[in-house]
Amino acid sequence: xxxxxxxxxxxxxxxxxxxxxxxxxxxxxxxxxxxxxxxxxxxxxxxxxxxxxxxxxxxxxxxxxxxxxxxxxxxxxxxxxxxxxxxxxxxxxxxxxxxxxxxxxxxxxxxxxxxxxxxxxxxxxxxxxxxxxxxxxxxxxxxxxxxxxxxxxxxx
Numbered sequence: 001x002x003x004x005x006x007x008x009x010x011x012x013x014x015x016x017x018x019x020x021x022x023x024x025x026x027x028x029x030x031x032x033x034x035x036x037x038x039x040x041x042x043x044x045x046x047x048x049x050x051x052x053x054x055x056x057x058x059x060x061x062x063x064x065x066x067x068x069x070x071x072x073x074x075x076x077x078x079x080x081x082x083x084x085x086x087x088x089x090x091x092x093x094x095x096x097x098x099x100x101x102x103x104x105x106x107x108x109x110x111x112x113x114x115x116x117x118x119x120x121x122x123x124x125x126x127x128x129x130x131x132x133x134x135x136x137x138x139x140x141x142x143x144x145x146x147x148x149x150x151x152x153x154x155x156x
Contacts, residue, residue: 003112006049006056006069011042013066014056017095028132031155039093057112059096059105068096070109072116075126086123089113094127110143 006014018038026033040048048054048071059068071092077083091113096105117125126148129136 001062001108002060003057003108004060006058006066008046008049010058010066011045011049014045014058014069015042017066017069017097018093020098021093021095024133025130028130054092055116057109057116059109061100067100068094068105068109070094070113072113087121089117089120089122089125091125091127106139107143 015038018040019036022033022036022038026035026037049056053074055072057070057072058066061067071094073090073092075088075090076085078085091110094106094109094113096103096109114125127140127145128151129140131137
C-alpha cells in the first residue's frame with residue numbers, strides 16, 4: 001500500500017475511476033449528468049496533475065495498481081469584505097475502485113489528505129457530496145465530517 005502524488009503515468013487508471021464516479025452520478029441524476037462522460041479531458045487532467053495547487057493523491061496497491069484517488073484544490077479568500085483569510089483544502093473528488101471498496105482505502109486516502117492539510121497549515125478540509133449518493137454521505141459522516149452548508153435547487 002502506498003499513497004503518493006499522482007503522475008501522468010497514472011492517467012489511464014484515474015480515467016477509469018472518473019468514469020465510475022460519473023456513472024454513479026448519471027444513474028442518480030441523468031437530467032444533470034451525461035452518460036459515458038468524465039469530469040476532465042486528458043489535457044485538463046495533465047494540467048491538474050502538474051499543478052502544485054491541485055494535488056491528486058493516489059492509493060496504489062501492492063501490485064502498483066491505482067485503486068483510488070483524492071483530487072484536492074487549495075482555496076483561500078484573500079482580503080474579502082466578508083470571509084476570513086483561512087486556507088481550505090477542498091476535496092474535489094474522492095473515489096475508490098468499486099471492486100475493492102470496503103477495504104478502508106477511502107479512509108486511508110481521506111486521512112492522508114487531512115495529514116497533508118495539517119502539515120501545510122490549512123484551517124479545514126471541505127468537500128461536496130451529492131444528495132443522490134447516500135453511501136458517500138454515510139462514509140463522510142463516519143469520518144467525522146459535518147454539514148457546512150446546503151446547496152438547494154428548484155427544477156423549473
